[in-house]
Amino acid sequence: MDLIPAPSHVRTRADAAPFVLHAGARIAAGPGTEGVARRLRAELSAATGFDLDPAPAGQAGDLELALDGALAPEEYRLDADADAVRLTGGSAAGLSHAAQTLRQLLGPAAYRTAPLPGAGWTVPAVEIRDAPRFGWRGALLDVSRHFMPKAGVLRFLDQLAAHKLNVFHFHLTDDQGWRMEVKRYPELTRAGAWRAYSMVGYRAGGRHDDQPHGGYYTQDDLREIVAYAAARHITVLPEIDLPGHNQAAIAAYPELGNTDVVDTAALGTWTDWGVSENILNPSEATLRFYEHVLEEVLEIFPSTFVHLGGDECPKEQWKQSPAAQARIAELGLKDEFELQSHVIRHFDGWLAARGRRLIGWDEILEGGLAPGAAVSSWRGYDGGIAAAQAGHDVVMCPEQHVYLDHRQAGGEEEPVPVGWVRSLEDVYRFEPVPPQLDGDAAAHVIGTQANIWTEFMDDAREVDYKAFPRLAAFAEVAWSDLPRDPADRDWAGFEARMAGHYARLDALGVEYRHPEGPLPWQRKPGIVGRPLDGAPGPSGPHTAP
Ligand code: ACM
Numbered sequence: 230m231d232l233i234p235a236p237s238h239v240r241t242r243a244d245a246a247p248f249v250l251h252a253g254a255r256i257a258a259g260p261g262t263e264g265v266a267r268r269l270r271a272e273l274s275a276a277t278g279f280d281l282d283p284a285p286a287g288q289a290g291d292l293e294l295a296l297d298g299a300l301a302p303e304e305y306r307l308d309a310d311a312d313a314v315r316l317t318g319g320s321a322a323g324l325s326h327a328a329q330t331l332r333q334l335l336g337p338a339a340y341r342t343a344p345l346p347g348a349g350w351t352v353p354a355v356e357i358r359d360a361p362r363f364g365w366r367g368a369l370l371d372v373s374r375h376f377m378p379k380a381g382v383l384r385f386l387d388q389l390a391a392h393k394l395n396v397f398h399f400h401l402t403d404d405q406g407w408r409m410e411v412k413r414y415p416e417l418t419r420a421g422a423w424r425a426y427s428m429v430g431y432r433a434g435g436r437h438d439d440q441p442h443g444g445y446y447t448q449d450d451l452r453e454i455v456a457y458a459a460a461r462h463i464t465v466l467p468e469i470d471l472p473g474h475n476q477a478a479i480a481a482y483p484e485l486g487n488t489d490v491v492d493t494a495a496l497g498t499w500t501d502w503g504v505s506e507n508i509l510n511p512s513e514a515t516l517r518f519y520e521h522v523l524e525e526v527l528e529i530f531p532s533t534f535v536h537l538g539g540d541e542c543p544k545e546q547w548k549q550s551p552a553a554q555a556r557i558a559e560l561g562l563k564d565e566f567e568l569q570s571h572v573i574r575h576f577d578g579w580l581a582a583r584g585r586r587l588i589g590w591d592e593i594l595e596g597g598l599a600p601g602a603a604v605s606s607w608r609g610y611d612g613g614i615a616a617a618q619a620g621h622d623v624v625m626c627p628e629q630h631v632y633l634d635h636r637q638a639g640g641e642e643e644p645v646p647v648g649w650v651r652s653l654e655d656v657y658r659f660e661p662v663p664p665q666l667d668g669d670a671a672a673h674v675i676g677t678q679a680n681i682w683t684e685f686m687d688d689a690r691e692v693d694y695k696a697f698p699r700l701a702a703f704a705e706v707a708w709s710d711l712p713r714d715p716a717d718r719d720w721a722g723f724e725a726r727m728a729g730h731y732a733r734l735d736a737l738g739v740e741y742r743h744p745e746g747p748l749p750w751q752r753k754p755g756i757v758g759r760p761l762d763g764a765p766g767p768s769g770p771h772t773a774p
Contacts, residue, residue: 231729232333233701234393234708236359245354246311250291250335252279257290265321266294268460269328273335278344289313292331294324303395304360307331309352322462323360326393330357333733340391340736363661365624365676366707367396367466368700370692373403373477374502374683376422376444381689383457388696388739390461392704397458398466398536398678401446404476404499404507408445409467413521414482418445421481424498430645430685432503434757451529459531466588467530470538471519472509472572479507485515487546487553502684504541511547511556511568516575523579533586534603539573540590570596577602588624591616605678607632610663617666617673625661626678631703633695634682636760637742644694644751645685646758653744657702657723658715679703685758690740694751697741701730 230239250273258266269292270281284290293315300306300319305327308315314331318324332339334352368389370377377385382399389397401409407421423443429436446454458465476499479486486493487510499505509515526535544565547553557568570593577587577599588603591612598604603622606613613623628635628648635648661677679700686692702723705711711718734741742751 231726233730234705236357238358240356242354247354248309248314248352250350254291255284256292257284259295261296262294265324275342276339307357310354325462337732337736340733361708363676363707366394367398367678369398369680371400371683372408373406375687379450386458393708396464400468402469403474404505407477410447411525416481421477424500426500428501430756431759464532466532468536473542475509476505476507487550489552490546490550506543534588535585536588539593566596574599617670622673622675624676624678630659631679642752644753645756646760649761653702656699660715677707693740694742697739
C-alpha cells in the first residue's frame, strides 16, 4: 500500500474481498462531513470520471463518511471491504486525512485530474487506525526572495494536504520583496513588491541578472488562499518579519528606516541575498505603522498565531543612530537587544489583546522573551530547548536538519549547492524533540516545520526539486509515531514505500529530485553556491554573504 506518512495501525483483511470503486458509486455524507465529501467528490470525480453522486437520504453509500466524537479531532479510521469504504474522523480535519489515505489506496492515478483509459480503482480490504504525533506539521514557503504566483501557492497547498501537513507558514515580507497588498499603505506593493534585478547564486559568484522581479497577492488573492487552505484543513500562518528583514518596506516608506544614519530615500528593494543592515527605526510612529499593517493581516488571516519574524536583525544602525540610542535611554533599556525585545513585546501584547498569539524566530529569546510568545527554533535546537524549559510553546525547525534549501547530495551537479548535505535519509532521521526535553517541557514542542527559502529557487519547478521527495520524509516525521532514536528508524522500509510514492508525485506533476540525482535540466551549471563541509555546526545564518 506504500502509505506515506505511515499510519499508526494497518490490518489487511484476508477474510474480506477488496472494494472496487465503480461508475455508479454513491457517497453517503453524515452530519458535519459535507465539506470533506465535496472535496473528496471533486478530487475523485476528476480522476475517475465518475459522478459519485450523494446516496439517497437514509441509504448506505459505497463511500460512507461520518464523524465520531470519541476520536481525537485529527484521528481517523478507514475500513474497506467489498461493500464499502467507511471513513470516520474525530472532526472534519480527521476525516479529511482519511480521505487522503483513501486517495493513496486507490493508486497513483487518483492524483490525476482526468481519467486515463483503462484505469481500475481497487482498494484492498483493510482496517486503518491513525492519528498524528504533532498538532503542528508545517512547511514554510518564502515568497519574498522569489515570488510564487497564486496558482503555485494553491498547488503547494494541495501538496501539503496530500502529505497530511496542516500549517502553511507564508513568509510574505523580506528585504527583497513585500508580497501582501496593504490598503492603507499602497507603496508597500507599488514600490516594495519588485526589485530591479536579482543576485544569481551566492555573493561570491558576483553574478546578477538584468531582469526585474516582482509580484504580490491582492487581499482577495490572500482570502482565496486562506479559504482554499481551510478547505484542506490547513492553517495559513502569515509572517510579517520585523524589525529586521525590512529593506523592501523601507524602500517604500523611507521614514520607517534609521534616517539619521542612512539616506533611506535612496534605498530600493534589495537586489542582493543575505541580511540587509537596513532595519526599522524603533519609534512610536513605526510601531503604529505596523499595527495598521497587522490590523489588515488579522482581517484576512484567522490563524491564532501570527509570525512576526524577529530573526537576523543586525544592530549596527541602532548603535549609530542618536534616535535609537535616545529611545533606549527613554525606555530604560540596557542595549539594542533589549530594544528589539521591546518591539517584539509590544506586538506580543498587541496581538494578545486581539485574541491572537505571537510566534517568532528564536532570536526573540535575546533580550528576554515576551510573556505569551512561541518560538520557531531555527538556529538549532538550543533556542527551542530554552524556550520549552521556560514554558513557551516551540515549533522545531532547525536549519541543520529541515532547511530544504540545503543541498540534497554532495555531487557537483546539485543545482546551486548551499549548506550541508541533507539527504532524504537525513530528513527521515530528523527527531523534533531532543533528548534534553522530557515531560512538560517536551509537551511544549507543539510541532515541527520544514522551511523552504527561495534565494536559489526561481519558480515552482525549482521549489518542487528542493522540497521533494524530502517533504514526504518530513511529513512522516511530523505525523507518524517513529522511534525517537533516529538510528532505530526503518529507513529501508521508508525507501521501499517511496517507490510507490514517487508514482503519486509523478501523477501530481511534482518535479522532485530523483534518487539518481538531478536530470540535466534540473542542474544549474556555473551558478555559484556555498556548500558547507563536515558536520553541521550548532548554528549559523544560512544566507550570510
Ligand atoms: C531564518 O532562517 N532567518 C529564520
